[in-house]
Structures are given as structure tokens and as C-alpha cells.
Amino acid sequence: MRYAIASFAVMLTSGAAIAQDFELPGQMSWTAYDTGSAGYNQAVAIGAALQDAAGINLRVLPGKNDISRTEPLRQGRVEFSATGVGGSFMAQEGAFEFGAENWGPQPIRVLLANNGGAINLTVGVAGDEGIETFADLAGKRVAYIVGAPALNVNTEAYLAYGGLTWDDVERVEFGGFGASWTGLVEDEVDAAFAATNSGNAYEAAAGPRGLFWPPIDAEDTEAVERMQAIAPFLVPNTATVGATIDGTDGYEGAGYAYPVLIATDETDADLAYNMTKAMVELFPQYDGKAPGIAGWALDKQDMQWVVPYHEGAIRYFEEAGVWSDEAQKHNDDLIVRQEVLTAAWEALQEESPADWDAAWAERRREALGQAGLDVVF
Structure with missing residues (x-):
């Protein structure tokens, strides 16, 4: 079909939808986060x-x-993926689950990212637990998502802000993002990571336990440095969109680009x-159709982000x-x-070390350091 500014003219063209300003296949596929998540809801609105x-x-x-969102992209079964820092930055880095021997550094490329700033990506806690700060999570049940390094590293970063590690909390494993928030509502866990505007967070806020977002104090430089030592992409931010936040003066937390196409x-x-x-x-057509979607606007793009x-x-x-x-x-x-990361990976593959995880972690840091590049993770 041909899309014109003022009118539509329909024509058949070998299965493609052709626009005056863009030409795309008539059928396309993206991967995105779980149903109910901000990323999924925004992808549906764009669709x-x-x-x-x-x-x-x-x-x-x-x-x-992150793995289940990235695998179809790697196999060419979807054209694009609307993901987060896990499927973009950590996949590029060959870190965490992407450091497994069957993965390695991925040649990820970005098209656009949601840099709205209206939301935060943070750890929410059950409102009935009396948790007011991240330090209060000591001894509490905290969600850990199997196969989702981005979610887990972010949670670890917020624990670090509070002076804690995973050893200071009870780690409760879940198979997916949505399951972790169902667990929070059903009293299986006390804290879980999400975008403040995710549907799951709204459901939790309306549930019997309620929802609270512990704050970040941008002036507490030592705590912020501990957080950013784990997740350098997290920056203090005032959110105005999200569960328990809508209609208020905002919530002082932290965030980063999400979703990333x-x-x-x-x-x-x-x-x-x-x-x-x-x-x-098409931004004017989908703007406002899902919470936090305004960050896809062209003037919100960070042309010097952490992934090319x-x-x-x-x-x-x-x-x-x-x-x-x-920017270039x-x-x-x-x-x-x-x-640099790919070359280090391929060289290590030829050596076939017995303990792949330990060997790659060391080789990765070594290669980045020798190249004069920032060593993260």
C-alpha cells in the first residue's frame, strides 16, 4: 500500500507496503519484553x-x-528487537549470559531509543513491607530473573546504592519479568525491577500489597558512584510517569534508554x-498511545550512546x-x-579453555584494557 500525506491509494506490490516516505515489508516481526511491560505496550502502539x-x-x-528476545534476531527470524541494555549493551559486550560459549559479543546496531526521561527504571517494593530506602532491602526477598542480565545487573546496582550485595538479600529466581511482578503481588517476593510505567507496576500498585519506589538522592555522590560502578548507564532522573507517580510532582530515581530498537x-x-x-x-500517530512512549521522538535521541x-x-x-x-x-x-571484543572471543575459542566462563571474563577485561578501552563488568 502507498501512504500519502493527505490520502491513501491502495495497490498490490509483491507483499510489500510502500509509503511515500518509507518502504517496509507488509509483514514484520519484532521481539519485545513480556506482555504488560512498557516495551511490549509501546511496540504494540507502534504496530x-x-x-x-x-x-x-x-x-x-x-x-x-534478554536471551529469548535476542535469539530470534540473531537467527534472522525477526527484523528487529525492542529491547533494553541487556539485549543491546550487554550483548555487545559479551557479558553475563552473553558470555556463554554459544553466544559471545554480538554486532548490535541501534536504530532509535526511547530517551523520554519521563520514566525511571528501578526497583519497586511491596508497600506493606515498610521498605523506605534501598538499604532497607537487607534480608528481604528480591527477584532475580533467569537469563536476564540487564534486569539483574540493574537490581544489583540499586542494592549497591543501598550498600548491599546479593549476599545481603534473599534471592528469589523467576523465569521471566512478568512472573517476578506476579510474585510481588502474590507475596512471593518483596522487590522487583521494572520501568515505572510498566503495566505490571500499575497492577502491583492496585493490588493488596501496594507499591513503593525507594528514592535515589543525586546529591549522595558515594551511593550514586556505587550504583554506577555496577551499571554505568544508570543516571539520576525525576520520573513523572508511572504507577503511584502519575499526577504527582515526580519520583527521584534513575533511568536509561528503554526500549531500544x-x-x-x-x-x-x-x-x-x-x-x-x-x-x-509516524511518531505523531503513536505518541501518547502508551505510557512513556514520547521518548521515541527524534529530538530525544542520544547520538553518542554506548552501542553504535x-x-x-x-x-x-x-x-x-x-x-x-x-557522533560519527x-x-x-x-x-x-x-x-576488539570479537577478536578476543575468536582467539579464545581456538584455545578451548576448560573453564570457559572464567577464561572469557579474564580475556575480555585484558583485551579491553590493552586496547585502551573502558573496562566494564
Whole structure:
């Protein structure tokens, strides 16, 4: 179908939906977080805009964790993934679950990211436990999501803010994000990580236990440094959107880009270009259709983030006049970082160490250090 500014003209074209400003397949698939999550709800809203504007059917496949969201992308079974720092930054780094011998550093490329700033990504606690600070989590039951390093590292970072580690709490394992929040409502756990605007958080707030978000004090530099030593992408932020937050003066917590729409370096440049273009040009159609969705706007993009942008997205940014020489230099440096990690991984594979996890953790840090790059994790 052809999408025009003022009218629609319908035509059949070998299964593709062709727009005046963008050309995409008539059927597409993304992976996203669990149903009920902010990422899933936003992907559905974007899909509705694509359907209304150009007849494009976007299938959103919920994934319980970073691995299950990234595997279909790696296999080419979906075009893109709406993920978080786990499926983007940690996948690039070959860290945590992505350090397993069957994974390794992934050539992730970003198209757009939700940098709204209206939400926080933080640890919420049951309102009936009397937990007021992150230090109060000592001895409490804290959710740990199997196969979701981003969620778990973020939770660990908030524990560190409170001067705690996983050893100071009772770690309760769940198979997915949604299950952890069901566990909070049903008194199986006392704390879990989420975006403040996730549907699960709203459900918890309306449940019998209630919901409370312990605050972050940006002036407590030592506590913030402990948090950022675990998760360097977390920054103090005032949220105005979310469960128990809507209609208030805001909640002082921390956040980062979420969701992040990613591809790989093998994704066709024209496809990435047109998907980026569609996301930007259809923004007025999906803006306001899900909590926190405003952060997808072009003027909210961080062109010097921690994962490189796809060449197709960069082509669109250049046409829109929002890409700079500094952004290109930063992007090139990030690609070099990925190449350093990949080379270290391939060299270690040839050695076939008996204890892969320990060997890769050491080799990874060694390779980054020798290249003069920041050593994270």
C-alpha cells in the first residue's frame, strides 16, 4: 500500500507496503519484553500506527528475558528487537549470559531509543513491607530473573546504592519479568525491577500489597558512584510517569534508554533506513498511545550512546540534519570496541579453555584494557 500525506491509494506490490516516505515489508516481526511491560505496550502502539498508516502488520513476540528476545534476531527470524541494555549493551559486550560459549559479543546496531526521561527504571517494593530506602532491602526477598542480565545487573546496582550485595538479600529466581511482578503481588517476593510505567507496576500498585519506589538522592555522590560502578548507564532522573507517580510532582530515581530498537550489522541498510524513517515520521500517530512512549521522538535521541547506530539509521539522521562529525567518530570508536571484543572471543575459542566462563571474563577485561578501552563488568 502507498501512504500519502493527505490520502491513501491502495495497490498490490509483491507483499510489500510502500509509503511515500518509507518502504517496509507488509509483514514484520519484532521481539519485545513480556506482555504488560512498557516495551511490549509501546511496540504494540507502534504496530497499530504502522497498520493504520500503511497496512503493515507488525507481529510483536514477547520474550521473557534478554536471551529469548535476542535469539530470534540473531537467527534472522525477526527484523528487529525492542529491547533494553541487556539485549543491546550487554550483548555487545559479551557479558553475563552473553558470555556463554554459544553466544559471545554480538554486532548490535541501534536504530532509535526511547530517551523520554519521563520514566525511571528501578526497583519497586511491596508497600506493606515498610521498605523506605534501598538499604532497607537487607534480608528481604528480591527477584532475580533467569537469563536476564540487564534486569539483574540493574537490581544489583540499586542494592549497591543501598550498600548491599546479593549476599545481603534473599534471592528469589523467576523465569521471566512478568512472573517476578506476579510474585510481588502474590507475596512471593518483596522487590522487583521494572520501568515505572510498566503495566505490571500499575497492577502491583492496585493490588493488596501496594507499591513503593525507594528514592535515589543525586546529591549522595558515594551511593550514586556505587550504583554506577555496577551499571554505568544508570543516571539520576525525576520520573513523572508511572504507577503511584502519575499526577504527582515526580519520583527521584534513575533511568536509561528503554526500549531500544536494535538490529545487527547484517541487517539490510535499506530496511534499517526505512524502519528508522517510519518510526520518526509516524511518531505523531503513536505518541501518547502508551505510557512513556514520547521518548521515541527524534529530538530525544542520544547520538553518542554506548552501542553504535546502524548505517541505515545514520543515513536517515544525516538527511534529517541531526548527525554530526562527533557522533560519527563516537560511532566508529564503538564499532572498534566490538571488533576488539570479537577478536578476543575468536582467539579464545581456538584455545578451548576448560573453564570457559572464567577464561572469557579474564580475556575480555585484558583485551579491553590493552586496547585502551573502558573496562566494564
